Amino acid sequence: MKFSHYSVMLEECMDGLSVKKGGTYFDGTLGGGGHSEAILKRLDGEGFLFSTDLDDDAILSATERLSKFSNFKAVKSNFKNFKAVADELGIDCIDGAILDLGVSSYQLDNRERGFSYMSRETRLDMRMDRSSGFSAYEVVNGYDEKKLKFIISCYGEEKFAGNIAKNIVETRKIKPIETTGELVDICDRSIPYKFKRDTHPAKKTFQAIRIEVNGELSGLDTVLKDIVDRLKKGGRLAVITFHSLEDRIVKTIFKELSQGCDCDKRYPCVCGKKEIVREVNKKPIVASDNELSANSRSKSAKLRVVEKL
Ligand SMILES: C[S@@+](CC[C@H](N)C(=O)[O-])C[C@H]1O[C@@H](n2cnc3c(N)ncnc32)[C@H](O)[C@@H]1O
Numbered sequence: 101m102k103f104s105h106y107s108v109m110l111e112e113c114m115d116g117l118s119v120k121k122g123g124t125y126f127d128g129t130l131g132g133g134g135h136s137e138a139i140l141k142r143l144d145g146e147g148f149l150f151s152t153d154l155d156d157d158a159i160l161s162a163t164e165r166l167s168k169f170s171n172f173k174a175v176k177s178n179f180k181n182f183k184a185v186a187d188e189l190g191i192d193c194i195d196g197a198i199l200d201l202g203v204s205s206y207q208l209d210n211r212e213r214g215f216s217y218m219s220r221e222t223r224l225d226m227r228m229d230r231s232s233g234f235s236a237y238e239v240v241n242g243y244d245e246k247k248l249k250f251i252i253s254c255y256g257e258e259k260f261a262g263n264i265a266k267n268i269v270e271t272r273k274i275k276p277i278e279t280t281g282e283l284v285d286i287c288d289r290s291i292p293y294k295f296k297r298d299t300h301p302a303k304k305t306f307q308a309i310r311i312e313v314n315g316e317l318s319g320l321d322t323v324l325k326d327i328v329d330r331l332k333k334g335g336r337l338a339v340i341t342f343h344s345l346e347d348r349i350v351k352t353i354f355k356e357l358s359q360g361c362d363c364d365k366r367y368p369c370v371c372g373k374k375e376i377v378r379e380v381n382k383k384p385i386v387a388s389d390n391e392l393s394a395n396s397r398s399k400s401a402k403l404r405v406v407e408k409l
Contacts, residue, residue: 101212103161105204106395107134108340109403112385113198114138116338116405120147123195126186126327127151128179131204133162139198140169150189152177154229154314158204178229180323186330193332200340201320203228203310205397215310217302220281226306226313236309240283241276245269255317255345256308263290264305280306307343317345324353328377331408336380338405347384347402354379354406377406 113135119125119142127136130151139149150173153159163174177185179199186194207228208215214225214236224236243251245265253261267286271277277286287302295301311317327337341347360375385405387398 101206101210103132103157103204103206104209105132105134105206106397107132107138108200108395108398108401109385109387109391110134110138112387112403113200113338113340114142116380116385116403117196117198117336119143120195122146124191124193125149126182126194126197128182128197128199128323128327129153129201130162130174131155131158131200132206133158133165135198135200136162136172137166139196140166140172143171145169145171147171147195148173148191150175150185150191152179152181152185154178155204155207156230157206157210161206180319182323183326183330193330194327194335195332196336196338197327197331198338198340201316201346202342214280215306217280217284217287217300217306220279220284222280223278224280224283226310228314234313236283236313237276237278239309239312240268241272251312252305252308254308255311256304256306257344258304258308259295260291261305261308266290283309311345317349320346320349321353324350325357328357328406328408331377333408335408336405337377338403340401340403342400342402347404350404351384354404358406375409377408380405380407 119139121144124147125139130136130153136151148171152175159174159176166172175185203215207213211219211222214222224240226236248265248268249261252258252264264287267290271286284302287305291301339350341350357376358379361369361371361373363369363371384402387401391398
């Protein structure tokens with residue numbers, strides 16, 4: 101299957117990053133290479149871009165797409181290893197970084213990968229990194245009811261998480277749940293009809309299991325701080341999120357890093373806290389109407405940018 105992905109808020113990200121010719125940049129979520137390519141074009145043959153992705157297909161296809169740029173390096177790694185990857189390349193400080201979180205359209209649309217609730221006969225998988233031994237199959241067939249309810253409720257914000265978890269456990273007593281279609285059917289019968297009219301009954305559960313399989317939220321706060329730590333003065337970090345849970349983490353960390361001393365102003369400062377970044381936009385940037393008509397997946401995207409002080 102051809103790697104196809106619409107790069108969300110491409111122009112807004114480039115404006116936010118304010119790419120400097122000759123600068124050093126990091127793209128933690130290479131995907132189809134759209135944001136990376138836009139950075140490389142702005143670097144105009146100077147400077148350097150290094151990008152990571154967990155998915156071999158993304159690394160292969162973007163490496164081919166970007167082969168004409170000699171100042172580019174793709175590394176198969178979790179972006180949470182940012183510091184180690186930078187150290188390995190001998191890079192101390194960077195001028196900017198971008199994280200476009202979540203899954204690519206290629207991953208969602210490629211039925212073999214098991215991310216989509218629209219496919220039926222696909223084995224439960226949902227791994228971004230297919231060399232990992234932990235997939236949706238292990239979550240659905242291995243987690244106890246309490247843990248299933250917790251992840252479906254927390255990561256999917258699914259009101260009927262309790263019913264779904266209970267029905268998963270009941271169903272697998274007979275035989276393991278193997279396909280995406282079987283999981284969709286369980287979600288379908290766990291949710292009352294009137295709550296299924298607006299959204300697909302399996303949407304939130306699939307999101308929750310995908311987040312669990314790929315550990316999407318754990319360590320996100322730490323890597324944001326790691327990246328900011330290595331930004332040069334005036335360097336920028338742009339992050340695109342697609343659901344409220346990851347956006348909350350980004351918002352909280354950006355707020356924390358942009359707040360200075362919070363001591364009572366009548367007395368000398370005892371906390372020693374200093375502003376490390378400034379938020380480039382007070383409110384998150386969202387996709388334009390033009391973009392929304394070209395790509396409906398941009399609908400839930402929020403872009404936040406900070407600049408190192
Ligand atoms: C939304 S897509 C990025 C698309 C890309 N910006 C473009 O323009 O084509 C997200 C990509 O990030 C990868 N990814 C998600 N979490 C990751 C992580 N923690 N470490 C490395 N790659 C990750 C996914 O495998 C996917 O290919």
